[in-house]
Amino acid sequence: MLDPLKLRVLRSVVETGSIRASAEALGYTPSAVSQHLTNLRRETGLELIERSGRGITVTAHARLIAAEAGPALDALRALERTVKDLRSGRTGTLRLGYATSIAATWIPELAQDVRRTYPDLGLELALRDCSCEDLAEAGMDIVVGEGTGPIESVDWEIHEILEEGYVALVSAGHPLAARSTIHLKDLAEESWVTDDPIDSFWFDRIGAACRAAGFSPCVDVNPNDFPTVLGFVATGDYVSVQPSVIAQNMRPDIVAIPLAPPAPRRRLRVQVRRTIARNPAAQHIVQRIHAVAAKRAAEIPGVTHLLETETRPRAQVRSTSPEPAQI
Template sequence: MLDPHRLGVFQSVMVTGSVQEAADNLRMTPSAVSQHIAALQRQTGLDLFDRVGRGIVPTAAAEALIAQAETVLQQWHRLDDYVADLRDGRTGRLVLGYFPSAGSTLLPSIVRQITAEFPDLVVELVLTEVGARSTIPDIDVAMDHTENTRRPGYRKVPLTEDPYILAVHHEHPLARRRAVTLTDLKGEGWVSNDSFANPGHRIVLAACAAKGFTPRFTVQAQDHHSALGFVAAGVGITVLPRLAARIIPDGVVRVRITDPPVRQLVAMVREGGVRNAVADRVLDLLVRLSRHPSRRQRVQPS
């Protein structure tokens, strides 16, 4: 059986690309790190690194091994956390994945309710947008897109639709309108509110393309909080999900879009773990809250 500590040393060398830097991070000597790597190579029968000049370069076998080892080490760290919970008298842990607007709107009342019902529960929240995943969530509140549809080990539970709205400076002519169409926004300077690689941004681009135009982005912000700040400064307009526009800064007006882009929200529920009452209860609260937004400030016990 492979030694998790040895795998952890191997992971550190892969991340830093240097035995010396891995040793510094792990507070070990370079000699000890090299011994762990040599032992791992003997145990696996794999050549993991090639020497190039005074440095090392991982082999294809090392790249393949680290892809599997990272998942194993995540699970091992979760086991360590679980043992610590048991030692401290805490009887359960639930990992909830979220994206920012869900984290500030859907989850606070749910976490308040669930920790009241299960006082020994430890709730871990992890941001699970593109490139940010470091822990495997038990339930992941997410946008429905191809990557989620094909995510192995999870089942998908539909939650709700989240239409996009227009956010505009209060002195902008569109601020006086009760509703606009996407085509009305064709000549405006836009502020992006999401990474161009994220599904939410692609939803907006696809909706505009269907109307025959591509938005002209004058500012490329990476999150909706920053984007709304630029709108408040009069820099441009932004089109963002209604869930992300519940709290807006002074000087910004929300305007309904009659033909809006729409994102579908889902709960991705991990099937590999033990089914338990806590996860079932969180899923029930998510479904109820999504269908009845007025309850977001207070979820009534069932």
């Protein structure tokens, strides 16, 4: 059996592309990282890295092994957390998955509140660039994000919490920055930057609205994180279209301008596994998310708090979903 520690080191090297950077991230010395890689090469009989000048090149074999090892290492880490919870006397763990658009503005305060209110509860947080349905399949107990599937569900109690529009992000010195609203067609000649995958349903929603306005957006830069998007927008050479909520607390050199109708809109929801839906901690999380949604709706133009939660009766169909952690 391959050593999980060596696989973790390999995955870090694949991610960073550097032995020194991996050593700093893992808290090891570069020589220790190199030794782990050497031992793993002996165990597998495969070349994992190649020297390239003063640096290294990760081989295709190494990338494949790291990718295949990822789910196993994540499962092992989850098991280690369960053992830690049992040893510390915690009563259980809730797995909360959430979308990127609310990562910075919602989740930190929510996590702090839950941990203070339920100190004996283990709270496992997972940020994912995916829909509620994808998060659900990843084994989460509670999911906060954009739902693309139907409201009715056998296995989930679903609460729709917020509906929002989109905003155009431009630099403070951009010719459009003084506008109170903006039409998508005004961005037709601009260079775009977005962190959404171009083939994702998130960007396709925006792209469809642009096509309806008579153009296709010219995406020149497609980083995988929002701070980088802001960096490009701040130069004045690029614009971006983002959900209203993510534009909260924008940096001072960037202006968020609401898109005028017709413009795309989206809904955020909370999904709770029915097996834990009556648990006090789960109910507390839903209530707190509604409170945050109401606050954001009062602060951000074009955002509506959905007061009536959409909770559907359980259908008489046998569930096939994995069992969540019991609390």
